[in-house]
Amino acid sequence: MNADQEAEYQAFVTAQLEPLRRTAYLLCRDWHTADDLVSITFGKLYRHWRRVSAAENVNAYVRGVLTNAWLDERRRPWRREDSVETLPTEPALPGADAGVTERLTLFELLERLPGRRRAAIVLRFYCDLSIEETAEILGISAGTVKSQTSKGLDALRLLAASDRMLRETS
Amino acid sequence: MTYRSIFDEAISAEPGPPSSVDFQAIVARERRRRRRLVLGAGTVASGAIAAVTAVVVAGGHPPATGAAAPPPPSVIASTTPTLTADQWNAREAARLTTVVEAKLRALLPPGVTFLDSGVNGKATNPFEVVPYPPDDLPPNTYANSFVVGPNIRDAAGTGNVIVYIHKQMTATLKGRSPQPQTSCIPEFVAAGCHAETGPNGEILLITPRFHDEHGSKIARIDVTKPDGTEITIDVRNWADGSVEGQIGAPQRPDLPLTVEALVELALDPGLVIQA
Numbered sequence: 001m002n003a004d005q006e007a008e009y010q011a012f013v014t015a016q017l018e019p020l021r022r023t024a025y026l027l028c029r030d031w032h033t034a035d036d037l038v039s040i041t042f043g044k045l046y047r048h049w050r051r052v053s054a055a056e057n058v059n060a061y062v063r064g065v066l067t068n069a070w071l072d073e074r075r076r077p078w079r080r081e082d083s084v085e086t087l088p089t090e091p092a093l094p095g096a097d098a099g100v101t102e103r104l105t106l107f108e109l110l111e112r113l114p115g116r117r118r119a120a121i122v123l124r125f126y127c128d129l130s131i132e133e134t135a136e137i138l139g140i141s142a143g144t145v146k147s148q149t150s151k152g153l154d155a156l157r158l159l160a161a162s163d164r165m166l167r168e169t170s
Numbered sequence: 171m172t173y174r175s176i177f178d179e180a181i182s183a184e185p186g187p188p189s190s191v192d193f194q195a196i197v198a199r200e201r202r203r204r205r206r207l208v209l210g211a212g213t214v215a216s217g218a219i220a221a222v223t224a225v226v227v228a229g230g231h232p233p234a235t236g237a238a239a240p241p242p243p244s245v246i247a248s249t250t251p252t253l254t255a256d257q258w259n260a261r262e263a264a265r266l267t268t269v270v271e272a273k274l275r276a277l278l279p280p281g282v283t284f285l286d287s288g289v290n291g292k293a294t295n296p297f298e299v300v301p302y303p304p305d306d307l308p309p310n311t312y313a314n315s316f317v318v319g320p321n322i323r324d325a326a327g328t329g330n331v332i333v334y335i336h337k338q339m340t341a342t343l344k345g346r347s348p349q350p351q352t353s354c355i356p357e358f359v360a361a362g363c364h365a366e367t368g369p370n371g372e373i374l375l376i377t378p379r380f381h382d383e384h385g386s387k388i389a390r391i392d393v394t395k396p397d398g399t400e401i402t403i404d405v406r407n408w409a410d411g412s413v414e415g416q417i418g419a420p421q422r423p424d425l426p427l428t429v430e431a432l433v434e435l436a437l438d439p440g441l442v443i444q445a
Binding site: 006010013014017018021022025026031032034035038039042043046047072106107122125126128 | 173174176177178180181184186187189190191192193196197199200315
């Protein structure tokens with residue numbers, strides 16, 4: 001990497017630090033892990049900066065690297081296993097009971113989602129990536145992105161509606 | 171109100187500490203890494219030449235080694251001056267495949283059958299170590315993690331072992347030397363997790379029993395080697411250990427490998443990620 005490219009890289013990562021950190025936090029819900037994920041992402045970007053800077057949508061590419069760094073970390077066994085002395089027999093599935101959803105905070109809702117669905121929601125609704133970009137990052141079909149985000153979208157609509165009602169009544 | 175603003179508002183309600191991301195450290199680390207890759211490849215080439223020369227000078231016989239000499243490297247020294255990330259991945263995966271297969275075959279009796287599982291994705295044989303995760307970004311963006319997970323079948327039934335091999339990144343990103351995880355996370359203590367030190371300074375966290383009321387069992391060890399290689403080995407009493415953390419129904423009463431065997435496998439000197 002020459003001096004110009006390094007300056008370009010520095011400017012890019014400086015501008016992207018906070019948005020990426022927030023994206024990472026939405027994925028992992030831990031600020032220290034978020035910083036680690038951002039650091040890993042920036043290290044990879046530095047290594048491949050020439051190719052990254054030539055990418056058609058750099059923001060989508062970078063968020064892809066971040067998301068996959070998180071999925072990679074999450075697959076590590078101590079993140080995979082929720083427990084312990086007794087093993088869960090039923091997977092913790094999100095939104096099965098629509099009545100419960102309203103009571104959940106946004107983060108609680110996100111935490112209940114399996115990793116890829118959570119990533120799909122964050123990429124689509126926080127990073128504003130298209131269905132196709134999200135599908136490419138997660139290595140799944142556009143149809144799967146649609147189905148994975150539909151439940152999350154419903155829940156977010158509820159939250160948005162309740163927020164609006166609160167504002168109107170206050 | 172947009173979805174994005176809902177998220178932003180929620181995040182702002184939980185403000186975090188100041189960012190610990192250190193650009194300068196990342197750049198310095200990446201520069202060092204680049205230098206190391208180039209220099210390392212040159213050193214390997216020089217070493218191979220020197221070794222060949224020594225054998226010729228000694229009359230065609232390799233020099234004798236003492237009992238305390240370290241085991242020979244499991245990798246054939248490459249004379250390629252530099253490797254691309256893909257080439258490096260392929261070389262490491264092939265070398266680790268040899269190490270894992272030899273060790274598992276040695277640890278289990280001859281009648282045991284090893285079967286393909288979904289753990290290593292597109293692998294062509296049960297022992298094939300693959301870069302990890304296999305189906306996400308191109309390999310040259312995650313060139314420091316590998317996984318293999320054969321199913322193991324014998325007269326008692328079928329089980330599965332998953333071996334993750336990873337080179338620690340997070341610690342080195344912050345400009346520190348390898349940071350082993352030296353104590354069990356609280357959730358694992360109830361399952362018998364305890365720390366031990368290996369013969370060469372390895373830090374071992376051994377968790378012998380995750381058991382549930384339906385008879386599903388997992389044992390696991392986490393090992394950090396002095397060079398920063400991290401190894402996690404899970405063994406389960408059902409086939410196809412899932413990477414999504416789902417628990418399977420038991421397919422045999424006991425685990426197909428003992429905890430002692432897991433330790434022996436993890437401490438194999440060939441089970442490291444080489445520069």
